[in-house]
Amino acid sequence: MTEKNKGQIGLAGVFAMLSLTLMGLGSNAVTPVMATLAAHFEGRNVSFIQTVATLSMVAGSLLAGAVMGKKIRTKTLAVWGSFLCLIFGILPVGIENFEMILVVRAVLGFALGLISPLGNALIMMHFKGKKQESLLGIGTFSMNIGGIAFQMLSGVLADISWQLSFFGHIFFVIAFVMSFFLPKEELQKIQQGEQAKEKLNVRSVALIGVLILIFQTVNLSVMMSASTLFEVRNVGGAAVAATALTAFSVTGMFAGLIFGPIFQKCRRSMFLLAFGFVAAGAYVIFAGKTALVMGAGYALIGIGFNWQFITFTAWVGMRTPESTIGTGTSVLLAMMNLGGFLSSFWMILLGNDLMKILMADMILSMILAAVLFVASPFKTRRERISD
Numbered sequence: 001m002t003e004k005n006k007g008q009i010g011l012a013g014v015f016a017m018l019s020l021t022l023m024g025l026g027s028n029a030v031t032p033v034m035a036t037l038a039a040h041f042e043g044r045n046v047s048f049i050q051t052v053a054t055l056s057m058v059a060g061s062l063l064a065g066a067v068m069g070k071k072i073r074t075k076t077l078a079v080w081g082s083f084l085c086l087i088f089g090i091l092p093v094g095i096e097n098f099e100m101i102l103v104v105r106a107v108l109g110f111a112l113g114l115i116s117p118l119g120n121a122l123i124m125m126h127f128k129g130k131k132q133e134s135l136l137g138i139g140t141f142s143m144n145i146g147g148i149a150f151q152m153l154s155g156v157l158a159d160i161s162w163q164l165s166f167f168g169h170i171f172f173v174i175a176f177v178m179s180f181f182l183p184k185e186e187l188q189k190i191q192q193g194e195q196a197k198e199k200l201n202v203r204s205v206a207l208i209g210v211l212i213l214i215f216q217t218v219n220l221s222v223m224m225s226a227s228t229l230f231e232v233r234n235v236g237g238a239a240v241a242a243t244a245l246t247a248f249s250v251t252g253m254f255a256g257l258i259f260g261p262i263f264q265k266c267r268r269s270m271f272l273l274a275f276g277f278v279a280a281g282a283y284v285i286f287a288g289k290t291a292l293v294m295g296a297g298y299a300l301i302g303i304g305f306n307w308q309f310i311t312f313t314a315w316v317g318m319r320t321p322e323s324t325i326g327t328g329t330s331v332l333l334a335m336m337n338l339g340g341f342l343s344s345f346w347m348i349l350l351g352n353d354l355m356k357i358l359m360a361d362m363i364l365s366m367i368l369a370a371v372l373f374v375a376s377p378f379k380t381r382r383e384r385i386s387d
Contacts (some may be wrong), residue, residue, distance in 0.1 A: 004116075010183075012181040014135070015176045015181065017119045018119060018138065018139055018183045020078060020118045020175055020181070020302060021120065021143045022117035022146040023112065023115060025249070026108075026169065027057065027108070027109055028245075029089070030049055030050055030052070030165060030225065031151060031227075032151050032155040032210075032241040033048055034342075035156060035227035036165070039056035039175075044112075046262035049105055051220075051340055051341045052341070053109030054337040054339075055341035056107070056108075058113065058334040058338045058341070060111060060114045061116055061331075062331065064113065064115070065117060065121075065331060066084075067336075075182040078118055081111050081114035082175035083176050084114075085175070085297075086176055086306045089168075090169050090170060091166070093106045093167050093299050096163075100115025108169075109194075113333070113337065114332070115175065116331045117332075117333050120313055120326055124313075124325045130370045136259070136313060138256065140252065140253075140255070140309065140310050141256035144253035145253055146171065148249040148250065150171055151242050153170075153171070154167075157234055158242075159331040173197070201319050202332075205247040205319070205320060205328045208332060209332055209334070211372075212312050212332060212339065213335040214334055215339065215368060218361050219305065219343075219365075220340045222301070223248070223301075224343065224347070228354065230244070230294070244291065244298045247298045249302060249304035255303040256306050259310050268378050269373060270376075271372035272370075273321030274303075274305075274369075275308060275369035276365070276366075277300050277304030278308070279304075280300050281298065281303075282359075282365065284300060285298065285358055289320070300362075304365070315378075317329075319377070
């Protein structure tokens with residue numbers, strides 16, 4: 001895409017793309033209320049209320065990658081996907097049956113999967129170089145703002161009623177409205193692209209997908225255990241846990257803003273930094289005895305989680321042709337969400353032992369930090385200049 005074409009995307013179009021990234025953590029709205037849900041649905045594994053949505057997001061993400069800009073206009077996909085997220089996100093407010101809530105959450109996850117890949121995919125298609133890296137970082141900033149809104153609203157409402165916690169999904173209305181401002185003319189160019197015959201780099205995308213699946217399986221279990229951990233240590237309920245998880249989103253938000261310049265200087269070390277922060281955060285939570293200290297641990301994980309996600313996304317963009325970036329990004333998100341679903345089984349495998357869950361996150365993060373530093377897919381600045 002030429003500079004002329006890039007310039008045709010106005011602020012409304014960019015904000016529309018970012019509104020889609022704003023919804024990225026929508027399925028995590030119920031994360032801080034797990035203990036509240038467990039108290040109401042005694043004897044049920046309520047973690048599936050969280051993870052069934054991440055499972056169906058896999059199907060939604062893969063479908064989005066297959067049809068966006070090809071069979072269905074991205075704008076149409078965004079409008080309908082965000083509308084379904086709004087409706088099915090709020091619907092459990094009026095439902096008492098556990099199984100029916102799981103069905104509704106599955107539909108929510110599928111709809112969220114439809115819109116989740118669109119923001120970053122459009123950014124990578126329409127922008128290059130520093131502009132792309134900056135916007136990917138801003139997209140992560142946006143995603144974490146959304147995470148704060150979803151989690152805080154749901155956490156506060158959960159202290160009133162477990163059903164009201166689902167009303168936190170009202171935030172999806174922003175994506176629904178902003179989706180109408182996506183740049184239609186640019187999507188037509190994607191549909192008519194001359195590179196339609198280019199093929200996805202399956203080996204690279206599969207490798208990246210497996211890595212993020214493994215990490216998400218282990219790391220999301222730490223996030224889902226937050227409210228239980230706070231109760232076990234007698235340091236607060238759902239609202240306090242929501243505040244700690246908000247620290248994850250706040251630091252991740254600013255980590256996204258500074259990602260661009262840091263990535264330009266520390267390309268090879270980016271995974272080392274990202275997973276190093278996650279390991280440090282898990283240790284602080286492991287050793288912490290107060291809400292403040294544990295909140296600091298979630299804040300460190302927030303930095304590392306967001307840096308690893310953007311770096312994996314940039315890796316996909318670097319290794320696969322431009323015309324297949326949408327598909328590659330969708331596969332990446334699908335694998336991440338599959339890992340989110342598997343985290344419930346991971347917690348069961350560890351006997352729901354909170355200390356083992358935290359220890360596993362520390363160990364895995366240190367391994368990934370070391371391996372991806374030694375076998376980094378990114379060149380250093382000196383190596384790029386010499387090319």
